[in-house]
Amino acid sequence: QQQVRQSPQSLTVWEGETAILNCSYENSAFDYFPWYQQFPGEGPALLIAIRSVSDKKEDGRFTIFFNKREKKLSLHITDSQPGDSATYFCAARGQGTGSKLSFGKGAKLTVSP
Amino acid sequence: NAGVIQTPRHKVTGKGQEATLWCEPISGHSAVFWYRQTIVQGLEFLTYFRNQAPIDDSGMPKERFSAQMPNQSHSTLKIQSTQPQDSAVYLCASSLQGGSNERLFFGHGTKLSVL
Numbered sequence: 001q002q003q004v005r006q007s008p009q010s011l012t013v014w015e016g017e018t019a020i021l022n023c024s025y026e027n028s029a030f031d032y033f034p035w036y037q038q039f040p041g042e043g044p045a046l047l048i049a050i051r052s053v054s055d056k057k058e059d060g061r062f063t064i065f066f067n068k069r070e071k072k073l074s075l076h077i078t079d080s081q082p083g084d085s086a087t088y089f090c091a092a093r094g095q096g097t098g099s100k101l102s103f104g105k106g107a108k109l110t111v112s113p
Numbered sequence: 114n115a116g117v118i119q120t121p122r123h124k125v126t127g128k129g130q131e132a133t134l135w136c137e138p139i140s141g142h143s144a145v146f147w148y149r150q151t152i153v154q155g156l157e158f159l160t161y162f163r164n165q166a167p168i169d170d171s172g173m174p175k176e177r178f179s180a181q182m183p184n185q186s187h188s189t190l191k192i193q194s195t196q197p198q199d200s201a202v203y204l205c206a207s208s209l210q211g212g213s214n215e216r217l218f219f220g221h222g223t224k225l226s227v228l
Contacts, residue, residue: 094213
């Protein structure tokens with residue numbers, strides 16, 4: 001059973017546009033939500049993360065919006081650049097899950113110049 | 114700091130052969146995680162060690178898969194009698210202490226191809 005779901009699976013935007021990647025989860029015990037970025041041939045790397053006590057986390061052009069009631073979050077990438085082209089994974093972890101991260105299936109973002 | 118090192122980068126095995134994948138965590142990190150990545154399933158958790166002790170192996174297939182961490186500087190994932198469905202990228206990650214909000218540092222992965 002997929003505990004973390006992502007949509008869309010792939011997204012193409014033009015350079016300078018805002019890309020929006022969505023994520024939802026099932027387990028109410030999840031309280032930490034990182035997003036990982038992966039380039040081809042590399043392992044995922046932490047991009048930005050939010051805890052459930054917050055509804056927004058911003059880091060430069062990357063912002064997470066979090067809705068605890070609806071169990072949804074989204075990653076907004078403003079002023080998208082070709083270098084942002086990568087696969088983005090939403091993940092979730094709860095205090096009681098032994099520090100195991102559950103990942104979504106990923107969303108492939110392509111930014112066209 | 115070289116990051117998490119995984120060897121080999123690519124491994125090709127014939128059906129029924131054994132495959133051993135190696136991981137060297139970041140020095141000073143006491144938690145090591147193994148994940149499997151496929152297009153269809155995405156990133157699947159396999160197993161997790163803290164201070165070399167197995168903590169959670171709930172994602173490990175019960176047959177043919179085993180993982181060990183004989184010392185703090187390396188972990189191995191062994192797959193016996195490999196099958197084509199085992200073909201995937203196997204990712205190792207480490208974190209400082211395995212805390213719930215800690216960042217995972219991933220290696221580049223080992224791409225396993227079972228012919």
